[in-house]
Amino acid sequence: MAGGGRSVKGLIETIAAFLIGDSQAERMVPPTGFTVRLTIVAAAAMAFLATFALAFSIATGTLADRWSTDLARTSTIRISAPETQMSAQVAAVLEVLRTTPGVQSSRLIELEEQQALLAPWFGDDLALDQLPLPQLIEVVETADGFDPQNLQLRLTAQAPGAAFDDHGRWQRPLVGAANRLRLVGWLAVGLIGVTLAVIVTLAAQSALAANHQVIQVMRLIGARDHYIAQAFVRRFTLRSILGALIGMGVGIVVLTLMPGAEDETGFLTGLRPTGNQWLMPLALPFLTGVIAFFATRRASRRALRELR
Amino acid sequence: MIEFQNVSYSYGGATLLNNVSMALPQGSFHFLTGPSGAGKTTLIKMCYAELQPTQGTVRVFGRDTSALGRDEVSFLRRNIGVVHQDCQFLDHLTVAENVALPLTVAGSTNVRTDGNMEELLAWVGLKHVEDAFPPSLSGGERQRAALARALIGAPDCILADEPTGNVDWDMSKRLMQLLVELNRMGKTVLMATHDMALIRSMKSDVQARVLRIQEKQLWLAGADL
Numbered sequence: 445m446a447g448g449g450r451s452v453k454g455l456i457e458t459i460a461a462f463l464i465g466d467s468q469a470e471r472m473v474p475p476t477g478f479t480v481r482l483t484i485v486a487a488a489a490m491a492f493l494a495t496f497a498l499a500f501s502i503a504t505g506t507l508a509d510r511w512s513t514d515l516a517r518t519s520t521i522r523i524s525a526p527e528t529q530m531s532a533q534v535a536a537v538l539e540v541l542r543t544t545p546g547v548q549s550s551r552l553i554e555l556e557e558q559q560a561l562l563a564p565w566f567g568d569d570l571a572l573d574q575l576p577l578p579q580l581i582e583v584v585e586t587a588d589g590f591d592p593q594n595l596q597l598r599l600t601a602q603a604p605g606a607a608f609d610d611h612g613r614w615q616r617p618l619v620g621a622a623n624r625l626r627l628v629g630w631l632a633v634g635l636i637g638v639t640l641a642v643i644v645t646l647a648a649q650s651a652l653a654a655n656h657q658v659i660q661v662m663r664l665i666g667a668r669d670h671y672i673a674q675a676f677v678r679r680f681t682l683r684s685i686l687g688a689l690i691g692m693g694v695g696i697v698v699l700t701l702m703p704g705a706e707d708e709t710g711f712l713t714g715l716r717p718t719g720n721q722w723l724m725p726l727a728l729p730f731l732t733g734v735i736a737f738f739a740t741r742r743a744s745r746r747a748l749r750e751l752r
Numbered sequence: 753m754i755e756f757q758n759v760s761y762s763y764g765g766a767t768l769l770n771n772v773s774m775a776l777p778q779g780s781f782h783f784l785t786g787p788s789g790a791g792k793t794t795l796i797k798m799c800y801a802e803l804q805p806t807q808g809t810v811r812v813f814g815r816d817t818s819a820l821g822r823d824e825v826s827f828l829r830r831n832i833g834v835v836h837q838d839c840q841f842l843d844h845l846t847v848a849e850n851v852a853l854p855l856t857v858a859g860s861t862n863v864r865t866d867g868n869m870e871e872l873l874a875w876v877g878l879k880h881v882e883d884a885f886p887p888s889l890s891g892g893e894r895q896r897a898a899l900a901r902a903l904i905g906a907p908d909c910i911l912a913d914e915p916t917g918n919v920d921w922d923m924s925k926r927l928m929q930l931l932v933e934l935n936r937m938g939k940t941v942l943m944a945t946h947d948m949a950l951i952r953s954m955k956s957d958v959q960a961r962v963l964r965i966q967e968k969q970l971w972l973a974g975a976d977l
Contacts, residue, residue, distance in 0.1 A: 472853075474844045661840045664800075665901065666830035667857035668823050 472662060472675045479651040480683055486643040487687025487732055488694075494636045495695025495725045499702070501629025502721050508622035511615055517548075517585050518611065519592075524578040525605035533603040534579055540598050541583060546590030553580040578605075640684075640732060641739040648680050648740040652747040659751060673744040677737060684736030688729040696725055753778045753909060753940050754799050756970075759808035761794055768794050770968040771808070776942055778908070781935045781958050783951050784944040785973060786965035792944040795965065796913045799942065800832050801825045813908075830858055833902025837914035839894050841886035847897050848873065848882040854905040869904065876900045876930065892923035899930060910934055912943040916950060924950055932958045 521541075525533045534552065541550040553561075558577065559568075592610050599606040652659070662672050702716040717724065754776040761769040768791040776782055784792050797803040798810050801817040810817045812828060820828060841850045849856075852869055873879045876896040881889060889897060895915050902910060912931065916924035928950065935941045935958060945951065951962060964973035 658842055664834055665854040666826050668826045671857055
């Protein structure tokens with residue numbers, strides 16, 4: 445318990461010293477070198493990838509939410525009947541819906557609207573009036589909903605050509621897939637974080653080994669290991685944040701060139717964040733800093749222990 | 753101030769020091785002599801807890817060095833100035849910044865505004881190279897810079913391990929004069945050297961004792977030079 449207390453106290457001291465800053469301590473570490481450049485490049489590359497993974501996760505999440513909420517309370521009734529019976533069956537279905545508890549509203553989907561729905565597949569010049577299309581009725585349910593089986597039975601009795609489609613048949617697997625993709629996106633962000641931690645750890649270990657003489661000199665003149673570690677932690681954390689800012693900046697620029705959710709004709713629609721979603725990538729440099737801080741801190745403490 | 757009680761030191765199965773005892777009182781000046789590889793550097797390293805005895809006790813400022821934690825060793829070293837033959841510097845820092853390092857790590861100085869720093873650099877004759885980088889210094893300048901770094905924290909004790917090993921006779925005498933001057937200020941000085949001529953040349957300048965390491969043991973080779 446006491447050891448844990450000391451550990452927490454040491455951590456708080458380290459973070460406070462880091463935030464307050466000691467440019468003199470940081471100067472102890474030679475300013476140039478392969479490891480410093482490696483850290484910046486790795487952090488930039490990881491932040492760039494993380495920006496995209498994040499955007500991907502946001503986009504799939506938005507898609508899943510939209511499919512879940514927008515379509516969850518709507519359903520469609522399709523009426524296929526001879527032309528002479530169509531009007532009567534439509535009227536019968538509308539009457540059934542009007543008297544069904546849980547139905548908030550229903551409306552007939554007009555020919556023009558059907559044309560607009562089919563246009564992406566068949567083109568704008570399709571003559572729908574020459575095709576034997578079914579008549580569609582959109583049903584919006586209340587928050588409590590209705591009993592679909594009971595509705596189907598009533599529809600069958602009143603309008604034999606009516607078929608009830610609650611969208612769940614195709615909606616549920618799509619929402620499931622979108623949610624799994626969102627999870628994959630977050631998993632990718634996590635793996636990128638782990639990879640960054642590994643790279644920064646290796647770079648810090650390499651720097652500590654290369655600067656063995658610096659450590660010897662600092663110990664000789666009375667520097668505490670905490671002070672020496674802080675010098676390396678500060679150097680690598682700040683370089684990682686710099687790299688992450690660069691990677692995130694480039695990533696955001698590229699994201700602005702991606703198709704947005706409003707571009708409905710695009711295949712990968714909604715990859716470009718909207719509104720407050722743009723703020724999420726801004727967290728990446730901070731997260732990178734946190735990862736680099738703890739990775740370097742752990743690596744430097746271990747290295748200094750081994751150098752005794 | 754520094755006390756060895758029946759100290760032995762072995763490394764890799766070989767014994768370097770065997771049952772060594774000595775006491776360096778405050779304000780004393782001691783030379784430590786002996787052939788190369790006799791264990792002079794080992795003994796000095798035990799004085800600032802870089803090495804720990806395999807047997808016996810080393811006490812510095814009254815504290816058993818084997819009982820000190822890592823941070824306590826750091827604080828102990830802030831009161832001991834160490835000068836090595838191969839004086840190590842941080843080559844990307846200027847001479848002034850290197851000299852100020854002990855104060856920097858203790859968080860108590862601003863290199864550019866510290867008056868003592870200016871005086872010290874002038875005293876060791878390095879004012880003209882304070883903004884130079886260590887690789888550009890001569891051997892003598894490096895030794896004087898190392899001495900200045902050892903002194904900036906106003907330590908009570910100076911440990912010098914062959915500080916004249918890489919410099920000519922005149923510079924050796926100059927460095928010795930600086931050490932003698934420090935001793936007159938009350939500092940305890942332990943200087944390892946195998947240069948007996950240098951020791952003899954200081955006979956009229958300092959009341960010093962000569963300790964000799966021979967056959968893994970410490971002998972009093974001479975007193976009141």
